[in-house]
Amino acid sequence: MKRKILITGGAGFIGSHLANYFHKKKYQIYIIDNLSTGFKSNIIKDAIFIKKNCEDVSIIKRLKGIDFYCIYHLAGQSSGEYSSYHPFEDFSSNVVGTINMINICLKTKNKKIIFASSMSVYGNLLKAASENDNCIPKSFYGLSKLSAENYIKFFEKKGLNYGILRLFNVYGPGQNFNNKLQGMVSIYLEQALKNKQIIIKGSKDRFRDFIYIDDVIDIIARLSVNKNKIKDIFNVGTGKKIKVSELITIIKNKLILENKNIKYLKTNTPDDTHGIYSNNNKVKKFIKKIKYITLDEGISRTLKIEKLRCLSNKNFS
Template sequence: MRVLVTGGAGFIGSAIARRLVDDKHDVVVVDNLSTGSRENVPLAAELVELDVAQAGFVRRLPSGGYDAVCHLAAQSAGVVSAEDPYYDLQANAASTLLLTRWCIERGVRRFLYASSMAAYGDVRELPAHEDASPSVPVSYYGLSKLASEHLLRLASREGLSVTSFRMFSVYGPGQNLGNLKQGMASIYLAYLLRGEPVPVTGSLERFRDFVYIDDAVEAWMAALALGETTSPVYNVGSGSRTTVRELLAALKAALGLRPDHPVQENPGSPSDQFGIWADIRRIAKELQWRPTIPLEVGLRRMVAWAVERATPEGRW
């Protein structure tokens, strides 16, 4: 297959690109290297530097046929979407519109999309099920992800085979510890590595669903292998909840730090979901996908990876 991976220089996109290259597929990566890096892109993949927030970027995509698009390029931080909602909408929703139109015109059959748990907002019933209604995002980021899902539904009426993954908190080796605006586990780890107090926005009782990077990649591969999925949207999570307090305790333990290593509690943000975790019955049934790496194991791997790469002062 020839696959276009947008955001393929980032954390999840590069892991998907690597997996595709390992499986002998041709991979074209599109990325503007804003939060991703060139070193993340597998050598066998072609990297094209483009900004998906720019109208008409699709005209500059390398020519030739494509079998599938994996669209992960995005402004990936909720906090940035609050600072610059217009940019968020361009990078995260308008890009999806342009890519789906391009697929339909070019006869590209398959489209996989990196949606997010943020599309749910604060759902009343937990764990969150894909059919939970109404989905009312509480951030511009969640809104643009949900808008993209709807754009894909429209495109599917014109024959595009679409699958959106509402990924929960993906973590693991490869996450950008230099980006202190996105990724709960990676942000906390960055501070802990430096031995500094960990700034926490909002209550320590907030909760999330952490899913290991390799497990998340396998969900994408399972859908790609099918050609068409039964449902247009799947949760990708562990199916269990972890509070911020529990996450911090597990990270401190993995680093060998004292349990009372200081945490600095800051006021919460209205654009942050309080707590959410995933109902994963649909993806288990339809894609035969299950998470395989328990949080403690995944965090130990992530910590070992980070310790090896950080400077002696714990800098990134």
Template sequence: MKVLVTGGAGFIGSHIVDQLLAGGYRPVVVDNLSTGSENYLRSEVPFYRMNIQDERLSEVFRAERPDAVIHQAGQSSVSLSIENPAGDAETNILGTIRLLEGCRRYGVKKLVYASSAAVYGNPQYLPIDEKHPVSPLSPYGISKYTPETYLQAYRDLYGLSYTVFRYANVYGVRQVPHGEGAVISIFIDKLLRGEPLTIFGDGEQTRDYIYVEDIASANVAALEKADGETLNIGTGISTSINELIRVFEKTLGRKIDRAHGAERPGDIKYSYFDNTRALRLLDWAPKTDLESGLKRTFEYYSQACMQ
């Protein structure tokens, strides 16, 4: 099966490409390299450097004729979406529509779409399941949710199968240390610089942290399973910032300096997923516990600093 991966040179997408190759699939990558790197790609993988809203995207579909698409490309910053909502929408909504049109015109059988926990807004109950009301708080949350409705329409109108994934907080090797969801990467960057870790508020705010390779394996599983489903992809484990730092201290075998800042307005206090449906429908489960994932990620960046 040939699989087009948008954002395939990026943090999550490059891990998906690695697992596709290992599974005998034939990946093709589209990426504008705004956050990705060609260093993450293998020479045998066809690569097209372009934005997903580029009119030339149809030429990629015509040349490659993919059987499926895994859609990871997008604008992923909440703050940038607030500063420039039109630009956010152009990438996340209009770019996805252009991708869907390529799927329709060239007979793609399935699209796997990376949505976000941001579609839920402030949790009304925990853990968050897929029945939780959708109430995004930012243009980013809106622009990640809107393509979900387009996918439903394209299935009904044109028979395009899909699976939607709403990601928890993804971390791991190759992550860029900035952005609202990259707290682990930001912490590692500060640790390697010898700087204290900043805790905003009391540090008891919680998130669901999932290792990138587990996210990648869920995407590969969805090529064959969970048609027409919207699934939460996380660990189902709630971890506070204070707990996260304690795991870092255990991993590194030393105390970590901390700085404290005021609680940031607009931050969601508590959030974690119910991943029961993903476990059942994908025949999938996250394999990397937080301590192991942090150790692997820290070692990766430590080695990169020494090169």
């Protein structure tokens, strides 16, 4: 019998890559997604698709009796900027949605949930963030992710077996290039491909940790099928501090843009973090031999696919 897994957010960027991975491994995949930022065309065929909000309690009845090997909870409001205008919606999506998924998970034999949290829980650390650093979120988004983490940890006493993944800046082909509120790489690439210029809100000295989608899928998959109980928090980043100006130089060189096509604005994105990158020692200890794709290589791979999509205008306005 095929192993059953539930992927929430399976119509989105990371969720659809994860679904593809497990589809190839012959898992039976269930997907919950409200298609707010994801696309129906991203949902792999053969998946059982439930178009609902994760916070909708009727899902519990709908999935009653299905023994998921693991629940990958990736759905949620995913923009810091959006959360500053819509804090209630952000809370409902990220906190209430997570509590609902915990309830479903507790009814399964393994009680295993993998949760996509975010580096935003740390706030403005300005250094390599370790999992036991103090979390002082700067945005409602960071706050709701941190609350969701705490709900998950709270249910450990009920036997919940969890992996909380604090994802850093994930990028790669399939990211929603039309979403102007999330994804530094996709936002700049979209402008460069469409308008041959890049407008950057905020300082060029801000820094991030950019991790390619294939590396993230490799880490999520290897962590979750590990026989050991997890019950822990892991940073998912490359551990490399990259300045915005370095990212822009890579894109500029690959798309042959001139300096006059790069504009830095003084206005910042609301609640934006100046700089953060990951200390990734913990995840490297848990799953050995992670090879990280360099930013240069990752941008080349992304462009190879997204340039074609841009020319054919598919999911790309």
